[in-house]
Amino acid sequence: MDKKNHQHETIYRELENIVGSQDITDKKVDKIVYSVDYFWIPEMLIDRGCNPPMADYIVYPETTEEVSRIIQLANTYKIPVTAWGGGSGSQGGALPIDGGIIIDIKKLDKILKTDEKSLIVNTQSGIIAQNLEWKLNERGYTMGHFPASIFCATIGGFLAHRGSGVLSTKYGKIEDMIIEMEVVLPTGEIIRTAPVPRHAAGPDLNQLFIGSEGTLGIITKATFKIHPIPEERRFRAFIFKNLHSGYEAGRKIMTSRLRPCTIRLYDEVETKRLVKRVLGIDREGVYMVFGFDGDKQMVDLEERTAIKICQNGGGEDLGRKGGEHWWEHKYDFFFPPYMFWIPQMYGTMDTVATYDKMEKIFEELKKVIEKTYPQAYVIAHFSHWYEWGCMGYVRFIVDGPPQHPQEARKLHDGIWDTGINTILANGGMVNEHHGIGIKLARFMKKQYGPAFTVMEKIKQALDPNNIMNPKKLGFGG
Amino acid sequence: MLIEKYRKTIEACRFCPMCKVVCTVGNITKNEANYPRGKALILFTILKKMREFDEDIVERIYQCAICGLCKDWCISDYDIPELIMAARADIVNSGKIPSRVLKIYENIRKTENPYAMVNDEKISAVLDKEIRETGKRAKILYFIGDTAFSHPEIFEATIKIFNYTGIDFTILPKKNRGVELLYQLGFRKEAKRLAKENAEVINEADAEVLVTSDADEYLAFKREYPRLGASLNPDIKIMHITEYINLLLQKNKLSFSRKINKSVTYHDPSSLGRYLGIHEPPREVIKAIPGIEFKGMKWNRSRARSCGASGGLLFTNPEIAAKAAENIIDEATEIGAEIVVTASPLCRQSVGDCKKLRNSSIEVYDIAELIVKAF
Incomplete structure (x- = not known):
């Protein structure tokens, strides 16, 4: 028995003692599946016949105490621990890139x-x-x-x-x-x-x-x-002639201090391609849906005010049907074949900024990416609106990326570098809600400047052996 | 390889986690390899020649109830159940059949029954009596099916219903050998042979209506026999027992004399409900029994949860199937049902075994057993 095998078997038995034989696997068939989440790079690697990095063990603790004992064991052997939930993250945050233990938390489901x-x-x-x-x-x-x-x-x-x-x-x-x-x-x-x-x-x-x-x-x-559950929840759609007029209407709804549950504004390209394809609404211009919920009288009042704002901004009212349809099919965009998928290369630069900056960020992003990478096109919708700003869900798509994994990766990372640097230069955040993972880790220092040392010091203090999800979030490993 | 035919499904599902919340086996083991995404991803590595079927891959491919809830949930209907059945057929063709699966196959070969049971005296007594009394030809031909053979109380109840209503019926003189289980486990050659033999005997019986209480074999008659080239006489109408009884009720040829003063829920077998769309006849039959308070499951009809009986799971992975059945018992308990009725002997076995294991006070019946209580 060689040293490596001996170590593997020893740790396996110790983990098995903690979680039980039903709640551990080191089978390759399982490890392959845990080597891919919703991040394009591991998907591309599998598609090209390559194996992304794999964990050594996957465990399924059923109690907090078991989680604690697994982590203590990992500290003893100084091996990485990566938590895995649903595996739907798009940033590679749950990928075991240094091997070690994956703690799948789905049995903690009470x-x-x-x-x-x-x-x-x-x-x-x-x-x-x-x-x-x-x-x-x-x-x-x-x-x-x-x-x-x-x-x-x-x-x-x-x-x-x-x-x-x-x-x-x-x-x-x-x-x-x-x-x-x-x-x-x-x-x-x-x-x-x-x-x-x-x-x-x-x-x-x-x-x-x-x-x-x-x-x-x-x-x-x-x-x-x-x-x-609110007494009333209702959605309404508008078509605006251009992105700016839709954007201004959304901003005014929010700065009027109305409380919509949602505002979503799709740019011309998404309106033409995605809204048409998924919702069947075939219109030129930009599609906006907003919604209100709660007490019926409040909804009536708020909706009336929002309609007036949109009409004053030149919006054409598609009525409730056009909005309800979005609510009923809101998740359809993410089922195949409606989402972007391989063989396409794609990435979502969900950035957030104040209202004075957001429009320019999108304009610059689109201009710079499409100029630097003529094979890419950029689309966006704006959702998650705040009193002070909103999120741009900006996506780049390359329909025919290189087949060679390294070439594909070079193009992918290049577009990301260009995109994130443009966002940061124009006052946007590196990310709004998809997280950092490994995809955006290299931008964290640039995002935070000297403030990132605060995070690094906290990390060093809490995780002296640096075993928790190494190389993610801009921390080393 | 047969899975090549499902390349589109593999490529759509290999990175898509959108049906995770409904997957029967995945939500028991929580292992990502058990969800449709994992299974498609694994099969992609086979197509891509990154791996070959090995013991571990084969194990995961058989850890599926083929319940079809993922397909029903998917807005694009990507067909994971067909993909899994194709993968299993590829496994059988490659000779890498796991021992648990091979044992079922051997049982069927030796005893003509997956349970390896022999036709004991009690069963013979019931069957011989009916065959002798009713003769070979009759309007109704009752196909018992494998699982009911191992639960004589189910086919006895069914026979009692025929006798009670004075229907002229007969039973196939030979054992009614199941095709669906073999097909779902990947034994397509054997399934084809049995389907053809069964079709021959059924056609010879010259009945007007073929009735079965076995939901899986009903699925086989409707879906697998045509695929396997086993031609049933098109003049023979094929009905599930619940459809037939519902018809009798509608024609006032069946009535109930006793009340059942209990709350009853119905578990839709995936073969009957999701795959064949037969949702209402069983419900109408149950609701027609006086005294019953019908309580619907939260997950019902085409979105019914699997009890783990299907896809061979009850045979290959009984420990996983038991947990799926537990979900049914839990849901029934939660809605306050005193009786769980199903319309598949296999589901009755899965949920019934779980009830015993859990020592639950809930009663579990095949629909025929419930009906005879109201006579």
């Missing part, structure tokens, strides 16, 4: 308590989000969190990368929904953040771990705000 007096729910983090939503719906409640990944992602995954859903404009991003969390630290200690998120007892620990992508620990339980 809803522990629904407090109808305080309107909060406490759950383990591995529950698939739609399962939680269905359970809440049975009791008349909703999370209000509806990302396209709701059918496959875990709520732990949402927290790990600061996700948002299509109704975030009213219900907030996941970080706005949190009450408190249980986290297993990189050295195995189990901690709870403060019982409520509004206090004056120092910095907010929730916000330290939300978005940390498994580099500062593994979130095992969380308590969220929930809401009664």
Whole structure:
């Protein structure tokens, strides 16, 4: 028996002692599947017949204590630990690029308590989000969190990368929904953040771990705000002649301090291609859908005001039908064959900025990418609107990328470099809700400047052996 | 390879996780390789010649209930069930059949039944009596199916229904050998041979209506026999027992004399419901029984949860199937049902075994067993 095999077998047995023989695998058939998430690079590698880096073990703990013991073991042997939820991340955040242990959290899937007096729910983090939503719906409640990944992602995954859903404009991003969390630290200690998120007892620990992508620990339980299912929820669509007039209407709705649950504005190309293909609405110009929900009288009032804003901005009212249709088919965009997929090369540069900058960021991005890479085209929609700005869901697509993996990667990374540098130069954020992972790790220092040392020092203090999801989020490994 | 025919499905599903929330086996094991995305990804590596079928891949390919919930959920209807059946046929053709699967095949070869049971005296007594009394030719030909053979109470109840209504019926003189299980496990040659033999016997019986309570064999008659080139006489109408009984009720040829004062829910077998669209007849039959308070499952009709019985899972991976059945018991308990009724002997076995294991107070019946309680 060679040393490597001996070590592998030893660690396997120790992990098996923690989780049981049913909850561990080191089979290659499984490891291949865990080597690919929704990031284009590993998908491309598999497509080209190459193997992305694989984990050595995959474990399925059923309790927080098991998670803690696994992490303690990983510290003993100084091997990497990567948390895996639904595997639907687009940034490579859950990929075991240095091997080691994958902790699949999906067996931590129990809803522990629904407090109808305080309107909060406490759950383990591995529950698939739609399962939680269905359970809440049975009791008349909703999370209000509806990302396209709701059918496959875990709520732990949402927290790990600061996700948002299509109704975030009213219900907030996941970080706005949190009450408190249980986290297993990189050295195995189990901690709870403060019982409520509004206090004056120092910095907010929730916000330290939300978005940390498994580099500062593994979130095992969380308590969220929930809401009664609204009496009324209604959507309405408009067509604007150009992106600017639609953008201005959206901005005015938000700066008028109306509280839509959503505003989505599709540029000319997305309107022509995607809205037509998925929703069957075949119109020139830009498509906008907005929605309001809550008490019927409030919805009536807010909707009336928003309609007036859109009409004053030159929008043509497509009525409720044009909007409801989007709501009914909101996830269809992400099923094959409607989403972008291999053989296409694609990437989503979801950036966020204040209203004074966002339009220019998109204009520059489109101009620079399409000029530098004539084989690429850029499309966008604008969603997740705030009182001060909004997100641009900017995508580049290359229909016939190179077959050779290295050539393909060179082009892919080149477009990303150009795109993110353009975003940063124009005052945008490197990302809004997809997280950083390995895809954007190299931009973190540029994004934060000297402030990134704060994160690095926290990482060093919490994870002295640097075992938690190495090379992600801009941390080394 | 047969999976080549499903390349489009493989390429669509290999990176798509959108049906994860409904996958029967994946949501039990939580292993990414068990979800449709994982299975398509694995099969892509086979197509791409990155790997060959090995013991571990084969194990994962047989860890599927072929329940079709993923296909129903997918807005584009990518057909994972057909892909998995093709992959299993490729595995059989490559000779890399896992021992658990081979054992089922051997049972069928030796005893003509996957349960390896022999036709014991009790079964023979019931069958001989019916065959002798009714003769060979009759209006109704009752096809019992493999699973009901191992649960005489199911076919006894079915026979009781025929007798109660005074219907002229007969039973196939030979054992009614199942095709669907063999087909789903990948044994297409053997399935073809049996389908042709069965078709010959059925055609000879010269009946007007072929009735079966076996939902899987009903699926085989409707879907697999034509594929396998086993020609049933087109003049013979094929009906599931629930369709036939519902017809009797509509024609006032069947009525119930006793009340069943219990709350009852119905578990849709995927073969009958999702694949063949027979959702209402069983419900109408149950609701026609006086005293019953019908409680619908939250997951029902084409979106019914799988009880783990299908796709050979009950035979190849009984521990996973038991957990799927547990979901049915849990859902029934949650909605306050006292009885779970299904219209497939295989589902009745899966859910019934789980009930015993869990020591649940819920009663589990095949629909024929419920009906005779109301006589």
